Amino acid sequence: MKNLLKVSLGILTSIGGYLEAGSIGTALQAGARFRYALLWAIAFGTICLAFICEMSGRLAAISKHTVVTAMRRRFGIRFHVYQLTLQTIVDLFVLASEIGGTAYALQLLTGVSFRVWALPVAVAVWGLLWWATFGVIEHSVALLGLVTLCFVAGAYRLHPDWGAVARGFAPGRPSAMAAQYLYLAVAILGATISPYLVTFYSSGAVEEQWTRNDLAVNRLTTGLGFSFGSIVSIAVVVIAAAVFAPRGVVVDSFDMAAHVLDPVFGRWGLPLFAASLAIGCLGAALELALDVSYNWAQCLGWNWSENQHPKDEARFAIVYTGATAVAVLPSIAGIDPLKLTMFSMVLTVFALPFVIGPLVALMNDRDYLKSHVNGWISNVAVTAVLAIAFMLALVALPAQLLGGQ
Amino acid sequence: MKTLALVRDLLDKRLQDRNGRFIGAVDTIVLELGAHGPPTVAAIEVGAPALLRRIHPRLARWARKLPVTRIPLSALREIGPDVEVDVDAEHHATLLRIERWLRDHVVEYLPGSGR
Numbered sequence: 001m002k003n004l005l006k007v008s009l010g011i012l013t014s015i016g017g018y019l020e021a022g023s024i025g026t027a028l029q030a031g032a033r034f035r036y037a038l039l040w041a042i043a044f045g046t047i048c049l050a051f052i053c054e055m056s057g058r059l060a061a062i063s064k065h066t067v068v069t070a071m072r073r074r075f076g077i078r079f080h081v082y083q084l085t086l087q088t089i090v091d092l093f094v095l096a097s098e099i100g101g102t103a104y105a106l107q108l109l110t111g112v113s114f115r116v117w118a119l120p121v122a123v124a125v126w127g128l129l130w131w132a133t134f135g136v137i138e139h140s141v142a143l144l145g146l147v148t149l150c151f152v153a154g155a156y157r158l159h160p161d162w163g164a165v166a167r168g169f170a171p172g173r174p175s176a177m178a179a180q181y182l183y184l185a186v187a188i189l190g191a192t193i194s195p196y197l198v199t200f201y202s203s204g205a206v207e208e209q210w211t212r213n214d215l216a217v218n219r220l221t222t223g224l225g226f227s228f229g230s231i232v233s234i235a236v237v238v239i240a241a242a243v244f245a246p247r248g249v250v251v252d253s254f255d256m257a258a259h260v261l262d263p264v265f266g267r268w269g270l271p272l273f274a275a276s277l278a279i280g281c282l283g284a285a286l287e288l289a290l291d292v293s294y295n296w297a298q299c300l301g302w303n304w305s306e307n308q309h310p311k312d313e314a315r316f317a318i319v320y321t322g323a324t325a326v327a328v329l330p331s332i333a334g335i336d337p338l339k340l341t342m343f344s345m346v347l348t349v350f351a352l353p354f355v356i357g358p359l360v361a362l363m364n365d366r367d368y369l370k371s372h373v374n375g376w377i378s379n380v381a382v383t384a385v386l387a388i389a390f391m392l393a394l395v396a397l398p399a400q401l402l403g404g405q
Numbered sequence: 406m407k408t409l410a411l412v413r414d415l416l417d418k419r420l421q422d423r424n425g426r427f428i429g430a431v432d433t434i435v436l437e438l439g440a441h442g443p444p445t446v447a448a449i450e451v452g453a454p455a456l457l458r459r460i461h462p463r464l465a466r467w468a469r470k471l472p473v474t475r476i477p478l479s480a481l482r483e484i485g486p487d488v489e490v491d492v493d494a495e496h497h498a499t500l501l502r503i504e505r506w507l508r509d510h511v512v513e514y515l516p517g518s519g520r
Contacts, residue, residue, distance in 0.1 A: 064486050072430070073417045080417075081460055131517045300456075301419040301430035302504070310515070314507035367413075 007220045009139070014225030015232060016145030020284035021101030021341045022094065022191030022348075023233045024277060028251045028260065030184050031240025033177065036168030039237060041185045043169050045192025046230040048385035050222045051378050052193070052356055053201045055363045057218035060205035063368040067202045067359060068298035074362050077299075083355055084299050088292055088323075090351045091196055093344040095288040095327040099125065100337030101281030104254045108274040118331035125285045126324045130317065134290055134306040141283040148232050148276045154264040155235035158242040165238060179399035183346070186396045189389040190345035192230070195355045196291040203294050207305060215372070239264075253338050292323040349393040353386050409484065411446065419487045420451060420476075422494040428501060431488060432456040435475065448475045449488075451500065472499040 030038040056067045063070060072080040103117035110117075128137055174181040201222075210218070243260050244251060251257045254277065262269030290306065293316045297304035303313045310317035330340055360382055363374040409415060411434050419430050429451040437447035452473030458465035474497070482489040494500040 069419060073419075076412075076417055077432070077456060077459055130515070299430075301427050301451075303427045310512050310517075311508060313504070314512045315504050317512060318507055 003217050006217050007224070010217075010221035011225045011228055012146070013139065013142040014221075014229040016142035016148070017280075017283050017287075018226075018229030018232050019145070019148045019151075019236070019276060019280035020191075021097045021277075021281050021337065022187075022194075022345045024101075024236060024280065025254070025338050025341045026184060026188045026191045026345060027233050027236035028240045028244075028257045030188060031237040031242075032244035032249055032251045033184070034174060034181060035241040035245050036165050036237065037172060037174060038181070038185055038188060039165065039168035039234060040171045041188040042192060042230055042233050042237070044385055044388075045189045046226050048189075048382055049193050049197065050226040051382050052198050052359060053226070054219055054222040055359060055374065055378065055382075056198045056202035057205045057210065057222065058215060058372055059359075059363065059368065060202045061210035061212055061214050061218065062370055062372050064206065065368070066206050066294070066298050067199055067362075068295055070362055070368060071358060072299050074365065074368065075358060079358075080299060083358070084295055086351045087195060087199075087295050087355050090344070090348055090355070091288050091292050091295070092323060092327050093340070093347055094194075094196070095285055095292070095323060096330045097337060097341040097344045098281040098285035098288060099324075099328055100331040100335070100340055101254070102278050102285060103331050104337045105274045105278035105281065108254070108258050108270065108277075114337065115332055115334050118328050121282070121285075121331075122324050122328035125282070125289055126321060128286060129289060129320055130310055133308065134286060136307075137286070138306070141279065141286065144279045145283055147272065148280060150261065150265065150272045150276065151232055151235040151239060154261055155238040155242075157264050158239060160238050160242055165234075168237075179396070179402075182392060182396035183400040186349050186389065186393045187342050187345040189385075189392070190348035190352075192233070193348070193352060193356075193385070193389070195348065195352065196288055198356065198359070199291050199294050199298075200287055203298070203304070203306070212372070251338075253336055289320040289324050289327075293317075293319040346393060346397060349389050353390050356382070357386060414484060415449070415488065418484075420449075421487050421489050422492050422500070423482075423489070424493065424495070426494055427487075428490075428492075428494040429474075430456075433459065446478055448477045449481075450475050472502045474499040 027042070030041075059070060060066060065073070071083060099118060099121050100114065102121045103114035106112070106117040106121070107114040128134075205214070205218070239260055240251065240257070243263055249256060258270055258273055260269070261273050265272055294304060296302070296319050297313070297316050302315055304316055305313075308316055331337065360374070360379060362368060364379070366373055416431050416434055420428050422428050431449045432452060432455040433450040434446060435448040435450060436444045438444045450473055453468045453471040454465050454473045457468050476490055476492065480491045482491050492500065
């Protein structure tokens with residue numbers, strides 16, 4: 001019974017917390033340009049994410065270490081320093097994107113520029129972490145995030161051709177705009193396989209002192225949670241395909257997408273879209289700022305906890321303060337949040353093999369996992385998706401930069 | 406007799422003081438070469454200079470003013486997933502010095518830090 005509750009709460013949190021700047025932005029563009037043709041990227045990414053989160057939960061339950069602590073210990077600081085640096089850079093870019101996304105949602109609602117909203121948003125992110133602590137707000141943000149289910153309702157009401165939707169899950173060759181197609185595929189993979197979720201998930205498992213008795217719950221929560229969560233992303237693609245693709249609208253800023261829900265919800269379309277964007281991005285921003293602190297604290301052996309008061313771990317609090325302060329700058333400077341998001345997602349894909357790859361090696365080490373080392377399926381699945389994503393990125397980035405439309 | 410592999414079982418593990426507070430990690434292991442007999446493992450070191458020295462000497466030079474603490478091996482209590490040492494970090498001269506400085510000079514001045 002208690003386990004059932006745990007799994008349900010985990011699934012709800014995954015659904016409510018699934019959408020953020022990256023997943024909304026990439027899904028809107030994919031649907032508008034290629035209808036359902038990129039759904040496979042969401043599916044591949046989700047499978048990979050579920051596998052690596054399951055791994056990090058299993059690692060925490062058996063070795064009592066978070067991913068970061070175990071990495072430093074297993075590979076030593078001379079290797080881990082690169083992971084730490086890379087993860088910090090990626091987190092800062094994605095954090096900047098989420099702050100931008102939240103600010104842009106407020107611009108859609110109020111008409112006041114996101115450049116003006118950026119600072120209040122960053123202060124709110126920092127203030128919630130400083131005063132309220134994440135443990136307290138985590139579930140409320142995720143519950144508010146259930147507003148994103150309006151995309152699922154909307155997709156259903158638009159009566160798409162479900163056969164065509166299903167065919168999108170098989171990778172195919174685009175008829176045109178190959179460079180754009182590849183680039184979007186990479187961005188979707190980056191948006192789906194978020195390395196910060198892995199740190200986060202394993203930290204939660206350590207804080208809740210998981211044991212081997214939690215392994216079944218771990219499997220269910222990661223498997224079902226992310227699958228259900230990805231439905232929201234898929235729904236965004238379906239809606240964008242129905243609303244934008246027939247008219248040939250290209251979504252190159254969140255502004256273009258503001259009225260995507262209007263055909264279903266009428267005058268409630270814009271507020272629902274903006275609320276989904278704002279809450280999704282805010283939730284992710286909180287996690288990302290905290291993730292920078294987690295990475296440093298767990299690597300360097302500081303006390304850390306999502307319920308930590310700033311006074312009890314000053315360095316932990318100073319790190320997320322600094323991260324938020326840096327990440328607000330691009331939005332204040334007026335860099336378009338969607339462009340920043342796309343860049344951050346592609347950057348994530350380049351970082352993935354270095355940040356997540358070593359986790360696969362660690363998961364095969366009996367010193368840490370005892371008899372619970374990876375089976376061949378998870379080894380192959382994760383390695384394959386990471387390798388494919390990285391190679392796609394190697395091809396897609398030059399193609400995109402050369403302006404191949 | 407239990408044996409211990411220094412790099413596998415000790416280096417880079419997190420350190421806890423006697424109150425269960427995390428105080429850093431085993432950044433270096435120090436061996437002592439006496440006039441007679443074989444070298445002995447004498448201490449572990451914690452602190453940015455010790456850690457950075459392993460990455461690059463120049464980084465260590467930049468950080469040389471930061472505190473580094475040498476903890477004798479005799480203070481090690483238990484070597485499990487983490488390493489427990491018999492010190493009280495909160496009242497130690499060099500351990501947690503940056504932490505305490507930030508707490509007293511930065512965090513305290515921001516509202517709501519204590520709650």
